[in-house]
Amino acid sequence: MIEPEEGVPTVLNLSEIAEREKEEEEKVVEIVREFGAENLIYCMQCGSCAAVCPLARVGFEWYNKKLIKALLLGLKEELLDDPTPWACVACNRCTEVCPRLVSPFEVMFAVRRMMVEEFAIPTLAIEGLRALYEYGHAVYMTGREARKKVGLPEKPPSTDSDEQALKDLKTILKNTKLAELGLIPMND
Amino acid sequence: MSNDEKPRIGVYICHCGENIAGAVDVKAVAEFAKTLPDVVVVRDYLFMCSDPGQELIKQDIRDGLINRVVVAACTPRTHEPIFRKACEDAGLNKYFFEMANIRDQCSWAHWHEKEKATEKAKAIVAAAVAKARLLEPLEDRYIELKKDVLVIGGGIAGIFASLDLANAGFKVHLVEKSPSIGGNMAKLDKTFPTNDCSACILTPLMVEVANHPNINLLTYSEVESIEGSVGNFKVKVRKKQTYVDWDKCTGCGACLDVCPPKARVPDEFNEGMSLRGAIYIPFPQAVPKKAVVDMDACIKCGGRDFSGKEPKKSKSGKPILAPCERVCPTGAADRTPYRDPNGEIVELEVGAIIVATGYKVMDKRVFKEFSPDHPNVITAMQMERLISATGPSEGKLVKPSDIPKLLEAKKKGEKVEIEKPHTITFISCVGSRDNRYHTYCSRVCCMYMLKQAMILKEKYPDLDIYIFFIDVRTPGKDFDEYYMRCRQLGIKIIKGRAGGIQPIPGDKLLVKGYDAEICKPVEVVTDIAVLATAIEPDASLKELARTLGINVGAEGFLKERHTKLYPVDTMTEGIFIAGCAQGPKDIPDSVAQAKAAAASAMSLLEPGKMTVEPLISEVNKEKCTGCGVCVPLCPYGAISLVKCEDGKLRSEINPALCKGCGVCTAACPSKAITLHGFTYEQVLAQIRTIARWPEIQA
Amino acid sequence: MIAETESVKGENKLKFGLFLGCNIPFNRPDVEQAMRKIFPALGVEIDDLKGQSCCPTWGTMPSIDIVAWCAVAARNLCLGEEKGIDLMTACNSCYGSLNEARHKMLTNPEIHKSVNEILAKIGKKYEGKSKCRHVAWVLYKDVGLEKIKESIKYTLDDITIAVQPGCHFLWPSNVYPDKEEDPFNPKVLRELCEALGAEAPYYSKLVDCCGMGALRSTDPEKSFTLVKEKLECIKDELDADMIVTTCSSCLIQLDDAQERLRKEGKLNFSIPVLHYVQLLALCMGFDPGQVAGISVTPRDEIINRIIKG
Amino acid sequence: MMEEWEPNILVIACNWCTYQAADMAGSLRYCYPPSVKVVRVPCSGRVEPEFVIEALLNGADGVLIGGCHPGDCHYKEGNYKALRRFEWLKKIVEELGIEPERVRLEWIAGSEGLKFAEVMKEFDETIRRLGPNPLKKV
């Protein structure tokens, strides 16, 4: 294979990829199916999903249809640094039009989950998780002034103003995969 | 070789090449078989059904070694007749044969568990031997066959089947539910792969059907019920009420345009792109060319409703006539006489039935992503009508949204300027290969999209034509050549299914697609979008199948007995299928099947009688107590209680009616009924052998 | 298929748990305020759902693990279920995340079981009864267009609105408790705007994505090309007086992006953007400063036009 | 002994559907447990309750009767008869002290090879869970 610095090589040697899958004793397809992309093997590469995907439209490289094919061929490491799955807006247009009930959105997210296991996760996502854990809100702006300006109390009636609820949420998070992965500090 | 002779069983174990031997240790099974009671010969061979294989059996019979045969091989469903024949040829009663299914139900299913497969094969052989010990000799029965044939459906398939049979001297009753024969082909413009005009090749055949002395054409009719079985079907056909006296109607067409606007409904023949009156002739080349009244649409002008009343004008005393009757030159449309809305029932007796009820194209309305409510998003069948000279625009290419304008102008005799479409886009596999609707491929749409594109491009070279395909399927004689011609014409073929259609300003449509070759989403601004909607079975097909007692497959099409070996037969003997009722296919294939079905019916009926297996039930008068339990159970009414010499009532089974289901046998509290071939003792012997298998084995 | 559980409603009166999410309370609290004003006035009681959290949004738990996603969602849904009410949100992301999670739990007993095992640790259990409704649907179906028409002080005569229902209002249609008859040609928001007296015509990019969310955080440039296409379509085809959405993310994107594009010289027009609940609050006569006080693209002119009539 | 125990399952199959489905399962290579052995009858309506009882008394660990889907019976209505008889059969089986899960009635059409394999897998699991036929130990 002509190996580029990173990402997907210009020529794919499928035999080498297949060989690698055998050595690693787990098929990429099976991994992503475990992560929720149950139906990806039913894909017939018709392209309907790509025809409506905003990501394909604005020029991301590994949008739904192509990503599915890449996974079926056994690509994994090559894809880990690609931003496309993290750009998926979860709009589910693809799910709505897919004639094979693949739900490409689930594939995009399964790949995110696979990437997370390999710690190939964007900083912004980590920040979101940290904020979720600390405040119960992923998008946590210092919007206090704005709230007051429109006549609302400084804090909304959420985990932000309810210690017990925040503790509950933390308990939940500590009992999920998030804690297993150790992506963010959770030892308070 | 009498029945009392002690059984001497020969067991023949087939390797089926590697098919059996690859999973089952044939030698071990043979060794085991030798230990079974009454088994005197055991042999194994590479292909038992081959000539030398059968010869092994025959020789052993002729040599007097054996008087019962067990073949352990594939399934009796395909091979039992072959081996029975071999027994018979060698002089053994062919019902002294039993088959052990160690391929389809053993080696194939347990390919990776060789040891267990071998053990199971032994069990199966043991059970077969257990049954073989109890076999009895039986004599075949014969039944007389009626030579008439019923053909249901008058599309191209039904037409060809009828003509072939009629030409061979068989009397054919052709039942068609619509007022005219012709089916879907009548709607087509030109036909791939030769682009000859559909009407030009179809119309002469339709006329031939109408004029053939051996064909009894029953249009506007439907099969109501069927009784009996192969060779002797009794069929009730309902001739629906036409509300026009067909003896008088000449098909002059005078009545067609006089229905008031309120009684105008979308024209089925033009796929809803124009309107027809309540009284109508389906299309100009209809056969028979007769008018019918669609009572759901008719507004009964002047109160003229076939009730037998004759309203008169209060002043002049003249009769009030509806427009249709007023213009009818022959009096065929006369509304005075009472007409029974139920029509009439015709009873037929036939020996065989061919079902050729065709298909319908899927409605576009469910495909929300394709803006189906937009008038310029049409189905391919609508496109056929749009380019056909007999269509709503008389073959002139216009946007469907302009048709009402065009028709209005034609009516007034005016000329209108209508903008020519510049771009046409086809979308493949709409509703086919789609888990939400039909998972199968509709098989003809790739070709007809190419056809329509080609016809359009040749006629209007300025048109831009795009076809979105998942992949182009052209497996047929001259088909791929056809595809290449389209490419050469400059029709743009995009590999990728479109994901959506949106209306955009300027009465245009935006097709959002994807080109898998350049790996980019693509968009096309188009005037007309054509959806190749799936070919699907008519909603009524299931009901018809139920009436006939034949099966439909998971996709809803009629199921053939065997995909490869009996493609036009059904599981019910004497009933054959042809054309798109069996599955999506093109005209050449529909015709080929129709001819095959006709030939199959002929070879069935020509001898005038047929053998039927004697595997039917019989009452042992000694045991019968006359309780009558069995009588109402028989689905064929074959059982009755008759008075015997001793004056007691006892049950009797009419062998001509019994089909051998065994329901009565299972139900008789006195075990007075024997189902030959599946007797109580025989089945029980098999069951016991298998139930005790672990012991026997140990 | 979703095992549709009966919606749980308060006794005789309409009552919903007001689910805020993150964008609305911290970024666009005027939307929150608008809801707090309009619903009581329309006879809908709202419950604060004390202790609610992030739905969780797509970039967080859904990207980590399905059970984790459903567990966080289920805790929020429980807050309603415990009170016997449905949730109601003005954010499509919350609507999508909560309903997809619910759909997963209801269609996959294993997920449901794992989630309840986690919830048990905080003494909760999600039965699947409560769901999340969208404010647009509550207004359309439960409150009704007639009631809306009756309760407004100002009507939007001669105003053309470009509507933006947003992706998670529509797809995947099988997971949502309320469904547009044709999710590719949605009518609900258009009819809601028309109920206020405005024109809300179809335009060709009506259902197109605004490019917010993950797309924007991953690649703002690409995100802005998408929103620019949409804005230009709105300008060209409708020359709309304003854009009205029922999603807080779309609101932020359409509002913010305009300003950025203008600064970069890529856009030479400006169309004010409002959440539908804000527009309704304005028409009902609530204080514009409170119910529509926060925006990047100027709104004063259109607000004045509405109020002056 | 116990770890070596393999279930012994009898399927009494209608010639027109389930028997065909079993053939189809094989020809499409859908695997199912070899514990399953098929006996062919013309119709599920031919099955006498005694067949099932005898099978159980002789040691079969599970018995499944396979017929055509309601409405599809080759002999019009044999499967309805089978269904009615089956209700009655279940009661007897219970009276014999045998778990009713050991007898089953399934509609498997001729085209449902996959279903045949799946039902058999599942039935085999059920029987494995139940263990050997209690009558056998006696």
Ligand SMILES: Cc1cc2nc3c(=O)[nH]c(=O)nc-3n(C[C@H](O)[C@H](O)[C@H](O)COP(=O)(O)OP(=O)(O)OC[C@H]3O[C@@H](n4cnc5c(N)ncnc54)[C@H](O)[C@@H]3O)c2cc1C
């Ligand atoms: C858009 C389109 C274009 C096509 N173009 C081509 C082409 O160019 N070349 C080609 O080879 N093929 C083409 N085909 C395929 C072609 O139409 C079919 O192969 C052919 O018409 C099948 O004929 P049939 O007789 O099986 O069915 P049909 O034509 O459907 O005829 C069935 C007949 O049975 C009648 N019927 C239905 N139910 C009953 C009932 N219960 N009782 C009595 N009568 C009943 C119907 O009214 C009908 O008359 C095209 C198909 C489509 C959809």
Ligand SMILES: Cc1cc2nc3c(=O)[nH]c(=O)nc-3n(C[C@H](O)[C@H](O)[C@H](O)COP(=O)(O)OP(=O)(O)OC[C@H]3O[C@@H](n4cnc5c(N)ncnc54)[C@H](O)[C@@H]3O)c2cc1C
């Ligand atoms: C690799 C391959 C795999 C296939 N797999 C499948 C499959 O899985 N399923 C399927 O449905 N189909 C399959 N087919 C297709 C299948 O082989 C054909 O459809 C089928 O064999 C055609 O039968 P036939 O009788 O028309 O022709 P043939 O099998 O070719 O028989 C013609 C016979 O005529 C004899 N003959 C030729 N000329 C003369 C002469 N002048 N005088 C006297 N005799 C003559 C020949 O010797 C031959 O015996 C496959 C084909 C190939 C190539």
Ligand code: SF4
């Ligand atoms: S729409 Fe579905 S089948 Fe088609 S390429 Fe996308 S995922 Fe595959």
Ligand code: SF4
């Ligand atoms: S859900 Fe993601 S992959 Fe699917 S269309 Fe939307 S952005 Fe594309």
Ligand code: SF4
């Ligand atoms: S008898 Fe059956 S198993 Fe034997 S060779 Fe012929 S097909 Fe194969």
Ligand code: SF4
């Ligand atoms: S006018 Fe009379 S004869 Fe002529 S087609 Fe009509 S009904 Fe028939």
Ligand code: SF4
């Ligand atoms: S009465 Fe005659 S003219 Fe009037 S609607 Fe009926 S068919 Fe047409």
Ligand code: SF4
């Ligand atoms: S024939 Fe072509 S268009 Fe039709 S379903 Fe098959 S692949 Fe699709």
Ligand code: SF4
């Ligand atoms: S059920 Fe048996 S005993 Fe009773 S009448 Fe029929 S054959 Fe005779």
Ligand code: SF4
């Ligand atoms: S075997 Fe079936 S068809 Fe024959 S007499 Fe008995 S019940 Fe009737």
